[in-house]
Amino acid sequence: MKVLRNLSIVCASLWLAACSTTGGNPAANDPYESTNREIFDFDMRLDRHVLLPTAAFYAQVVPEPARDGVHNFLQNLDLPVTFANDLLQGETTRGSETFARFFVNTTFGLGGLFDVATRWGIPNHSEDFGQTLAVWGAGEGPYLVLPFGGPSNPRDFAGNIIDNAFDPTTYIAYNYKFYWSVGRTLVHVIDVRARSASLLQTIERGSVDYYASVRSLYRQNRQNEINNGKVNLENLPEF
Amino acid sequence: MQITSSAATLNRFRMPVRELFRALFLGALISALALMLAGTPARAEANPEQFVAVNIQKGFNILNDRSLPDARRRAEFRDFLISLTDIRRIGLFTLGPARRSASPQDVDAFVDAFRDFAVAIYESRLSAFSGQTLKVTGSSEVGPGDTVVHTQMVDPRASGQPPLNVDFRVSHRNGKFSVIDVSVAGIWLAIEERDQFASFLNDNGNNVGALARHLRDMTRQIRNGAAPQTADHGG
Numbered sequence: 509m510k511v512l513r514n515l516s517i518v519c520a521s522l523w524l525a526a527c528s529t530t531g532g533n534p535a536a537n538d539p540y541e542s543t544n545r546e547i548f549d550f551d552m553r554l555d556r557h558v559l560l561p562t563a564a565f566y567a568q569v570v571p572e573p574a575r576d577g578v579h580n581f582l583q584n585l586d587l588p589v590t591f592a593n594d595l596l597q598g599e600t601t602r603g604s605e606t607f608a609r610f611f612v613n614t615t616f617g618l619g620g621l622f623d624v625a626t627r628w629g630i631p632n633h634s635e636d637f638g639q640t641l642a643v644w645g646a647g648e649g650p651y652l653v654l655p656f657g658g659p660s661n662p663r664d665f666a667g668n669i670i671d672n673a674f675d676p677t678t679y680i681a682y683n684y685k686f687y688w689s690v691g692r693t694l695v696h697v698i699d700v701r702a703r704s705a706s707l708l709q710t711i712e713r714g715s716v717d718y719y720a721s722v723r724s725l726y727r728q729n730r731q732n733e734i735n736n737g738k739v740n741l742e743n744l745p746e747f
Numbered sequence: 748m749q750i751t752s753s754a755a756t757l758n759r760f761r762m763p764v765r766e767l768f769r770a771l772f773l774g775a776l777i778s779a780l781a782l783m784l785a786g787t788p789a790r791a792e793a794n795p796e797q798f799v800a801v802n803i804q805k806g807f808n809i810l811n812d813r814s815l816p817d818a819r820r821r822a823e824f825r826d827f828l829i830s831l832t833d834i835r836r837i838g839l840f841t842l843g844p845a846r847r848s849a850s851p852q853d854v855d856a857f858v859d860a861f862r863d864f865a866v867a868i869y870e871s872r873l874s875a876f877s878g879q880t881l882k883v884t885g886s887s888e889v890g891p892g893d894t895v896v897h898t899q900m901v902d903p904r905a906s907g908q909p910p911l912n913v914d915f916r917v918s919h920r921n922g923k924f925s926v927i928d929v930s931v932a933g934i935w936l937a938i939e940e941r942d943q944f945a946s947f948l949n950d951n952g953n954n955v956g957a958l959a960r961h962l963r964d965m966t967r968q969i970r971n972g973a974a975p976q977t978a979d980h981g982g
Binding site: 535717723735741 | 908918935942946958965968
């Protein structure tokens with residue numbers, strides 16, 4: 509049942525991609541803008557009334573070193589997914605860096621609580637199956653805003669689901685697995701929101717259209733991740 | 748698995764956003780430097796890399812000069828910004844195709860409003876400058892007189908964090924270098940601004956005058972420290 513559910517989501521995403529049409533601003537690749545804006549407003553209300561106050565409370569109550577430890581621990585848990593996607597993209601050097609990073613932080617970093625690897629010259633990088641699909645030639649599809657999930661597109665959304673297969677915790681049986689999964693998700697979200705509170709407020713304050721700003725930032729950032737930080741000179745616009 | 752799927756969805760949202768947020772925080776600061784650089788005479792700089800290196804140092808010298816009272820430092824920076832910035836080309840780029848159908852008066856009003864808007868935004872963010880350094884690491888030619896200069900920024904407050912990639916797109920016209928866009932961790936700021944303005948113009952009949960008025964309103968709000976007010980959308 510779970511597999512069917514996930515497959516249905518993937519199919520729905522790909523169907524949306526296949527049905528992509530040209531909207532008011534073709535460059536924005538956002539044919540479902542009207543619906544996306546409604547979902548964005550919902551996400552924003554949720555953020556304003558629930559997530560942001562929770563993140564502020566977390567930042568106020570938990571000391572910064574402890575918050576850094578939580579952040580490092582969760583980031584370390586993501587490395588097997590990054591490693592798998594490094595290899596799927598043929599990036600063996602980056603894959604070996606990810607492997608080394610996981611080993612160093614899991615051992616010397618006390619289970620990932622301390623980011624020793626970055627200090628030793630092995631910085632973090634992110635890879636996911638959405639990026640892998642892009643490297644394999646898949647287009648992003650239309651821009652989407654997900655309820656509770658924020659900006660995305662069919663390729664990245666499908667990639668999110670596939671990434672479960674690369675996460676070892678998916679296959680490990682342990683007590684209270686359900687509560688652990690819920691907790692991991694919630695702490696992840698709170699950690700991100702607490703770290704971004706000041707900056708997001710600044711961006712929103714300086715935005716003519718916050719929705720369009722987030723859309724542009726998401727799409728540019730994803731392209732940069734797909735390019736592994738290299739500037740694509742051919743895609744730069746004429747001034 | 749169901750929960751893990753939801754977690755993955757949010758996690759994948761988190762991954763770009765996490766890097767994005769850090770990048771943009773510093774990006775706002777770097778943008779101020781870009782404005783300072785734009786329009787600076789080439790003087791003795793022989794190439795874009797040297798142009799960026801020399802002027803970044805000048806900019807950081809002002810922004811990191813803690814001997815100046817904060818108010819005076821801001822005032823000096825503002826004057827410096829206004830005197831050295833040729834922001835017209837960047838502003839016209841951010842207008843996109845709407846520029847062609849706009850009247851010269853509306854375009855001029857927009858450029859004035861855009862300049863004040865940009866100055867107000869960067870003024871409000873200057874307090875975050877503290878001890879950052881930026882090192883030129885190389886350059887790539889986009890075309891004749893069009894170069895991307897690659898730099899890396901080190902923020903002493905972000906200990907343990909890898910350096911941040913900051914790229915300056917430098918134009919060379921009539922013997923003068925100028926920066927026309929800045930990328931922080933792969934996000935080109937003029938492009939992001941253009942995307943926002945395109946959305947506003949699309950919802951307002953490509954009325955460049957309306958955009959100029961909206962920018963002026965936002966500039967007042969930013970200077971008064973008021974809550975943000977985004978444009979209305981018809982959906």
